[in-house]
Amino acid sequence: MTLTLYNTQTRQTETFTPLEPGKVKMYCCGVTVYDLCHLGHARSYIVWDVLRRYLLWRGYDVQYVQNFTDIDDKILRRAQERGVTMQELSDRYIDEYFTDLRSLNVMDADVYPRVTEHIPEICDLIQALIDQGYAYPAGGDVYYRVERFGSYGKLSGRKLEDLQAGASGRVSEAEAQKENPFDFALWKRAKPDEPHWDSPWGAGRPGWHIECSAMVRAILGDTIDLHTGGGDLIFPHHENEIAQSEAASQKPLANYWLHNGMVRIDAEKMSKSLNNFVTIRDLLERPTEPMVLRLFVLQAHYRKPLEFTAEAIAAAENSWNTINEALRFGSDYGKQLGWPDSPECQAEVQARFTTAMDSDLNTPGGLAIIFELAKELRTQRNVLVHGGKLESDAQQLAQVWATLVELAQVLGLEATAAGTSTESGPGDAEIEQLIEQRAVARKAKDFAESDRIRDELKAQGIVLVDQKGGGTTWHRE
């Protein structure tokens, strides 16, 4: 069984072979921190988190690095608008990033480099490019000379002559200084009142693309195994990273380039600039369980576009209930069923899961297997609750459960506790008393009264379930 991954660079699904057996060096392009993360970011980081978890599960030693872009035009502008420093603004949104992504059970990276902490390495790299003729200073800026890099465009499959200059409608005033309109800034001269660093080319700050090249080199080395990010980064960001890094080192920057598909809303890409985004915070405060969002994301293959709708989230909510109930089976009933402390996993099921995941991280395929396990557990749970004993062998069921927990963990799906009992409303004793009253009414065939009590509790989020034997159980919604 070998892992295969779709490599944007070759446009093929390839067998994954790390540079060094058993070890994986992985770099993921992180966020520019001037706002809250939205669902599109969530998708990206969940997907790469799953790749990382899967590699770990397969026994690789994974070194995972993800940057924060903490200097940028948009950060500056917003900081000025709010009357705070750029660092105050970026620090705040880095904190917010951790709040949101950790709640989605995205594992922390091993290193979170920040641009402002790597200015010397960035300057060294720029100098090396100038020395080799790949870059030139102009009026306090430094530009990369795209025509000098013969394979420019190899990642995104485009040729310089095919590019349409200014197609995005954002032509900078610096355009005139460039030798070629596609030359891009490595270093930007500081405007008055902007944060800046001294450099051989004058006071300024780094361009967007150079940071990743410099930080990958500083932390992971010239060549890494996996470089990941959103599909909207392929051009120009990743193309430019390749041009910078490979010109400097004469070695490949990454052996595998992986990109996730965009989240769409109303058939359009969700993005900050289109202002059509839904933040992770919005969703979680609705409230949507974090695991529901994970499930929503993982039910689609990572490279395909994913349409966000309220219906889709509602569907994922129902799906998650099934898995969640099954995940809780062990802690709820394991002891009473005499399960061993750590039941064995079912190798055959693990193998099928592996086959799905090996094929370019087919999480929908993996989830189909998880649902098989979850449905069996849920069925037995209900049989147990309603009938008092299991229909299937308890020890075998323990293995089903252990397998489910393990595979769900690979996708970062973990059981969440039953309804929080902190909400207001009637207390347990009061509920029990109402149930008692209702039982009396039912016995007297006063169904109007019994239904009234049931509806009243229902309105307060208390669901009554009449049992076969005549008793009534209840739970909070």
Next chain:
RNA sequence: GCAUCGGUAGCCAAGCGGCAAGGCGUCGGUCUGCAAAACCGAAAAGCGUGGGUUCGAUUCCCACCCGAUGCUCCA
């Protein structure tokens, strides 16, 4: 215009050469005073369109239609 990726049941979504996974929803049954929950069962796509290759194509090739993304803000 150029580049890339898609178009599979009511919705979401796998599969990619040999009689179309899974999830959500829908319908029927069991249970119930009625519900809810749960359980059992069912219906529902022949895979964008037109050609071609093949014993055989949703899967490969060609053309076309539609959509998305990118073409120096972007996960």
